[in-house]
Amino acid sequence: MPASIEFRAVAKFYDRAPALRPTNLTIAAGKTTVLLGPSGCGKSTLLRLLVGLLKADQGQVLFDGRELNEASLLDVRRRTGYVIQDGGLFPHLNARSNASLMARYLGWPPRRVAERIAELADLVRLPNERLDAFPSQLSGGQRQRVSLMRALMLDPEVLLLDEPLGALDPIIRADLQIDLRRVCRSLAKTVVLVTHDLAEARYFGDQIVLLRDGGIVQQDTFEGLLHRPREPFVEQFIQAQRGGLEAPVAEQGR
């Protein structure tokens, strides 16, 4: 069962400057929600609050109806997969060990670990022989695929993707984008993806949450943002990335 996530009047300050103003947000279970906005708008802050890498100064974060706190933190993290821009792979472990670290820590039998790894490598289309390579021997795209395997290892209910394609060059990016959407759709998990790229948001998102200066401007579908902008900023933001919309990155490779 995918889990829903709810932010209730959550706020975060850095030296009294709000990184996130008091925010209410419900992220629907089983859908892909994109947090979209220019840098510094608070989209990554929301994501980091969700895995407890940041602590909210006000309000509550509810994970599947349960409050995120010290007691629930490890459990929530284990039910959540997290992928960051540069992959965050541990350089001392090879691809297989990176992906299976948590499962091995939890004492999965080797056979079950091996089966799960084979399944995931297949899912993210990582060639089997690359499983023995260390992160420094992998290409940028391969690193993100391994990172995705690691995030999916325990079959989490929620998948958090923080600019997962941000550091890749366009061709690899397009390739991975297709695979990533296929994975998201096929697994029917609650997915939250952070990006500043409108085309990417449109490509992935069932729901798009547009943020600006630490607050939510509009939560809607892409069509909703396009045709029923709530503020001039929504139009401006779409206008500025118009060029990209006409030829979405994912279609360039076709």
Place this chain on the structure above:
Amino acid sequence: MRTRLLTLLAVLALARTGVARGDDPPRIAVGSKKFTESVILGELLTLLARDAGVDAVHRRELGGTQILWKALLAGEIDVYPEYTGTLREEILSGERLPTEESLRAALAERGVAMSASLGFDDTYALGMLEDVAARLGIESISDLSEHPDLALGLSHEFMDREDGWPGLRRRYGLRPTAVQGVDHDLAYRGLANEAIAVTDLYSTDAEIEQYRIRVLTDDLHYFPAYQAVFLYRDDLRQRAPAALTALRRHEGAISQKEMIELNAAAKLKRINEQRIAANFLHAKLGLIADVSEETFATRLSLRTREHLYLVAVSLFFAVSLAVPLGIFAARWPAFAQPILAIVGLIQTIPSLAILVFMIPLLGLGAKPAIVALFLYSLLPIVRNTYVGLHDIPLSLRESAEALGLPSFARLRLVELPLASRAILAGVKTAAVINVGTATLGALIGAGGFGQPILTGIRLDDVGLILEGAVPAALLAICTQGVFELAERWLVPKGLRLKRST
């Protein structure tokens, strides 16, 4: 990992047996300072005690007056040769003790007793070639005032000390026309080729006999008396009365001339001090003593074991404390600066000061040396552990957190492996420095490669110095090599790859 630790401990235990000591009473420990005369006197005392059926050990060539004195007070040694002048001017310098009674009383307050004079003085004196002195009719320092044209070559220390040349000159009203500073060891050669006519010396210097030197009488009693005595703990009277009786046979037994001969035998003829002492006792008292002269191989193997023991044990405990401290500093940044400051401060304490400080607490031998080496090992290991953990990129630390690993598991599975290279480099630095510093252990009777270095410096014997310095250097290189192998074993392969992109 556990088996590796056990193996290490077993090796240490084996190494220890080589230097362990038994506990059969009555036994006494004799100490001596790191100069030849003291070592010979120490050997004499040891052999006499043994002859009386006492199990006596000689802790020879300890690092200086303070170390011997503290060791005597702490009961680490029971007896050692000393000079009355040193007692008055250095050990008890805060008190005015003009008479022998006052000196004995001051010592008694500290539980220490003093023998009668052994029969000779080792004091500052002036000397000149016997031939020249006879020709000019000079016997005492006063006689010099009639020969202001004689060239004086004085050691630099003697020229500078207020109780040296300046005072001497005033007391005797000397007005020589030529006074120059010379190195003490070169002064004798200067006398021999008549570049100088008079020099300062110690009244039992071995060279006095070799160069046929006349020691001028201090007729106005300017120089303080440096009568040779031995100091012993009061409790020796009850604990080993037979030994004390035997030791006292030395009182008045050695004349000035005999001491000079004994020094010359060691310094100029390079005879082993124990052999010299045995020969003297045989000639003088008819005693027959066993002299054990070790072969080069047994000496080397004993010293290697002693040295390795010092380094390995101190390093083992340093790693056990310093790595957790470094982790602690990295996890709680508020403690990082205080911890690093303290271990940095320890590093600045001079080693001899630490050793002297340790004697009342830990006595002589390996223990205080290990503690000192342990303290000096902390900084490189704490620092590298801290830096290694601190420099792990935030994205990696957060990735480990986001996986849902608890704190200790993150440390064990991710952070320590990532910092392993830095930590190992810190341990390597500590180990290599330790191998060098451990040579100072000889100053407090811990043995090791420092022992021949110390003796070599004392006898001005380069071969003996190399006998310690070369193995120490080789051991340092081996240590370096062992750690390079350990790096392959302990640092994960992924961290040793060159970046392909």
